[in-house]
Amino acid sequence: MQALDLARWQFAITTVYHFLFVPITIGMGFLVAGLQTAWYRTDNLKYLRATKFFGRLFLINFAIGVVTGIVQEFQFGMNWSSYSRFVGDIFGAPLAMEGLLAFFLESTFLGLWIFGWDRLPKKLHLASIWLAATGTLLSAYFILAANAWMQHPVGYILNATKGRAELTNIITVLTQKTALATFFHTIPSAAFTGAAFIAGISAWLIIKKKDLEMSRTTLKAGLITMVLSFVLVGISGDLTSRVMTEQQPMKMAAAEALYTTTDSAPFSLLTIGSLDGSRSVFQIGLPSVLSFLSTGDFNGVVEGVNDLEAKYEQQYGPGNYTPNIPLAYWSFRLMMGFGFIGLFFALLALWQLRKGGTPHGKWFAPAMISLPFLPLLANSFGWIFTETARQPWAVFGLIKTADGVSTVVSAGAVLFTMLAFTLLYGVLAVIEVGLILKTIQIGPRPEVDFEVTSVGGADDRPLVMSY
Numbered sequence: 522m523q524a525l526d527l528a529r530w531q532f533a534i535t536t537v538y539h540f541l542f543v544p545i546t547i548g549m550g551f552l553v554a555g556l557q558t559a560w561y562r563t564d565n566l567k568y569l570r571a572t573k574f575f576g577r578l579f580l581i582n583f584a585i586g587v588v589t590g591i592v593q594e595f596q597f598g599m600n601w602s603s604y605s606r607f608v609g610d611i612f613g614a615p616l617a618m619e620g621l622l623a624f625f626l627e628s629t630f631l632g633l634w635i636f637g638w639d640r641l642p643k644k645l646h647l648a649s650i651w652l653a654a655t656g657t658l659l660s661a662y663f664i665l666a667a668n669a670w671m672q673h674p675v676g677y678i679l680n681a682t683k684g685r686a687e688l689t690n691i692i693t694v695l696t697q698k699t700a701l702a703t704f705f706h707t708i709p710s711a712a713f714t715g716a717a718f719i720a721g722i723s724a725w726l727i728i729k730k731k732d733l734e735m736s737r738t739t740l741k742a743g744l745i746t747m748v749l750s751f752v753l754v755g756i757s758g759d760l761t762s763r764v765m766t767e768q769q770p771m772k773m774a775a776a777e778a779l780y781t782t783t784d785s786a787p788f789s790l791l792t793i794g795s796l797d798g799s800r801s802v803f804q805i806g807l808p809s810v811l812s813f814l815s816t817g818d819f820n821g822v823v824e825g826v827n828d829l830e831a832k833y834e835q836q837y838g839p840g841n842y843t844p845n846i847p848l849a850y851w852s853f854r855l856m857m858g859f860g861f862i863g864l865f866f867a868l869l870a871l872w873q874l875r876k877g878g879t880p881h882g883k884w885f886a887p888a889m890i891s892l893p894f895l896p897l898l899a900n901s902f903g904w905i906f907t908e909t910a911r912q913p914w915a916v917f918g919l920i921k922t923a924d925g926v927s928t929v930v931s932a933g934a935v936l937f938t939m940l941a942f943t944l945l946y947g948v949l950a951v952i953e954v955g956l957i958l959k960t961i962q963i964g965p966r967p968e969v970d971f972e973v974t975s976v977g978g979a980d981d982r983p984l985v986m987s988y
Contacts, residue, residue, distance in 0.1 A: 524932040536593065542586030549579040554651045561647050571735050581957055592942060606685055607685045608670075609685070610687045611670060611688045614691055615666045619663035623656050623663055627659075634650045637649060662704050666695050670694055672907075673698075675693050686919060714897060716750060717863055720743030721743075721891075722893070724870070740874070741871070769917060770823075771844065774824060777823075781828065786809070844911070848909050866891075867892070
């Protein structure tokens with residue numbers, strides 16, 4: 522394999538692995554803050570036990586997420602130096618904002634939250650977890666804005682002398698439609714993921730009959746959050762598809778295996794294409810639905826793969842501008858499919874929880890055990906679709922992926938680092954799973970480790986970590 526292929530595999534492995542922790546961290550941050558708010562307002566100790574229990578799980582995910590996220594930025598300099606030179610003037614700005622503003626905010630106040638139990642005033646300690654959660658939100662926005670520029674570059678000029686793009690308007694970069702649409706689709710997805718994580722673990726505690734008072738409360742809260750966030754995911758997904766159709770029509774055409782431009786385009790339920798990927802052989806579709814989802818009009822025109830290929834060859838020169846259609850098509854459907862399965866399980870469990878009932882049946886245990894993984898799979902396939910369906914572009918219309926790879930890094934060097942990272946991530950996975958399973962096995966502590974009335978204790982007490 523060439524260095525380009527290995528570099529792409531390495532970036533795919535590390536990116537997808539890192540993104541497993543991102544939505545859980547963002548979603549759980551606000552849910553843990555909500556649980557602590559409930560304790561602050563009611564003084565009900567079940568909310569305090571829930572805060573501390575799920576707070577420990579939140580911190581485990583946060584720590585592993587930070588470690589795996591650092592590798593992402595190093596790869597730009599190692600394997601993608603040509604890309605970095607071309608986009609660094611623009612791409613570096615939101616990344617710097619993320620590091621200097623968002624990450625410092627979340628890490629600083631998360632530290633205060635961890636070590637501030639029984640030392641900070643109750644209200645100030647509560648504020649620290651809300652500020653830490655807000656930091657994760659800002660961090661996500663800056664990262665998504667940088668990625669949105671790769672999907673739809675704005676606010677720049679091309680410096681032909683230096684052979685790179687240069688920033689002209691950071692506000693345009695941060696507020697373009699692609700960044701806004703992606704952000705408002707990603708955050709509800711994170712809430713859906715974090716809620717499923719909490720709901721699945723709560724259900725397991727119920728099955729094991731551990732702290733039923735707390736577990737029933739957090740199970741119901743998680744399931745309700747899943748349903749509400751899924752509604753927002755659907756609304757924001759519709760907006761995102763329209764922005765994508767406007768700015769990256771090839772991506773939408775690949776997602777639907779739509780080969781020819783047509784009005785009243787059908788939404789594909791199943792499409793089988795020819796071996797050369799130039800036409801569909803068999804299709805089952807919902808008439809006009811794709812046109813409505815893409816344009817807001819049942820008779821709207823949606824461009825097809827073959828027509829766009831011809832258009833791009835005329836615009837950008839000879840080449841292959843068609844992404845891997847089977848990968849785009851199935852990753853798009855797996856993203857939606859796993860999300861709908863998670864929603865179905867949540868609705869089923871909520872129905873059995875009505876009027877104080879207890880979920881039961883042979884379906885409950887396997888469904889709830891799988892519940893935390895379904896949104897993770899949906900998010901991962903959505904991320905895979907977003908990045909691979911943009912190919913062959915690293916930055917749409919400006920630089921191809923093949924032109925962004927480091928020219929002096931050998932295939933052997935990339936293979937070595939890819940194997941090293943994969944091994945390292947395997948070790949981290951064992952540590953992550955082990956810590957989470959051990960925490961779940963221990964369960965919520967039956968008693969709090971300090972008296973509620975002692976919050977904000979004496980200044981001469983030693984600074985201790987509550988976890």
